[in-house]
Amino acid sequence: MADIKIPVVRNILQANDRLAAENRRKFEQAGIYVINLMSSPGAGKTSLLERTIEALAGRVRIAVIEGDIQSSYDAERIQSKGVQAVQINTDGGCHLDGNMIQIALESLDLAAVDFLIIENVGNLVCPAEFNLGEHDKVMILSVTEGDDKPLKYPLMFQTSSVLLVNKIDLLPYTNCDVSKIRERARQLNGNQQVFEISCRTGEGFDAWLGWIESKLSENGKLGAGKSPR
Ligand SMILES: Nc1nc2c(ncn2[C@@H]2O[C@H](COP(=O)(O)OP(=O)(O)OP(=O)(O)O)[C@@H](O)[C@H]2O)c(=O)[nH]1
Numbered sequence: 696m697a698d699i700k701i702p703v704v705r706n707i708l709q710a711n712d713r714l715a716a717e718n719r720r721k722f723e724q725a726g727i728y729v730i731n732l733m734s735s736p737g738a739g740k741t742s743l744l745e746r747t748i749e750a751l752a753g754r755v756r757i758a759v760i761e762g763d764i765q766s767s768y769d770a771e772r773i774q775s776k777g778v779q780a781v782q783i784n785t786d787g788g789c790h791l792d793g794n795m796i797q798i799a800l801e802s803l804d805l806a807a808v809d810f811l812i813i814e815n816v817g818n819l820v821c822p823a824e825f826n827l828g829e830h831d832k833v834m835i836l837s838v839t840e841g842d843d844k845p846l847k848y849p850l851m852f853q854t855s856s857v858l859l860v861n862k863i864d865l866l867p868y869t870n871c872d873v874s875k876i877r878e879r880a881r882q883l884n885g886n887q888q889v890f891e892i893s894c895r896t897g898e899g900f901d902a903w904l905g906w907i908e909s910k911l912s913e914n915g916k917l918g919a920g921k922s923p924r
């Protein structure tokens with residue numbers, strides 16, 4: 696049985712990688728910089744998006760793909776900020792995959808987008824296994840989840856370019872040791888940038904926005920936006 700199961704899993708991931716590569720080609724053709732935002736449920740993904748959108752308003756054209764098991768609640772939160780948003784409902788699926796993104800892209804005006812953020816389904820495990828065609832994976836860990844998470848859920852830490860340690864305003868009420876998170880994450884991924892933030896107070900946002908701005912500049916996306924086609 697083991698001989699049968701292993702190739703099946705590999706085929707699923709290979710098929711997904713093909714679709715992710717097609718998505719990536721579409722992003723390159725349209726000149727869009729893309730991040731895949733991942734975390735466990737409630738760590739603060741949509742809150743991060745709301746503040747980030749507000750901070751970049753008028754400087755870069757943002758679109759968001761929202762992934763949730765059910766509801767369009769997060770897409771409505773994003774749309775109220777005045778950016779294009781598409782909601783994917785996975786109907787029980789615990790992660791987004793390349794095919795879902797391909798379908799969601801049909802609902803976006805890609806010529807009017809410089810920066811696409813994909814909010815993955817809240818889950819610290821499966822989203823890290825499925826590439827979507829993004830340029831960078833960004834993960835959030837909130838301090839209320841505990842400093843042991845890099846030990847238990849290593850893949851997301853290993854694959855993410857950035858780790859945002861969120862809800863630092865709540866640190867006095869937890870026994871979380873952020874230096875342990877930093878050290879454990881560093882052992883998994885020495886290239887990962889770590890920023891301590893609070894989506895509630897805005898603390899630490901300058902450094903996070905600095906990282907995003909440097910990525911957008913590298914990709915020629917910061918400034919007046921793309922010229923009309
Ligand atoms: N105290 C505090 N609360 C926060 C912070 N960031 C987010 N929250 C709260 O945490 C809760 C969840 O935030 P969301 O942004 O909806 O989290 P999410 O990761 O998008 O959740 P899912 O999409 O359900 O996985 C909300 O009640 C937020 O107000 C923070 O920095 N500090």
Ligand SMILES: [Mg+2]
Pocket residue numbers: 740741742769814
């Ligand atoms: Mg959300």
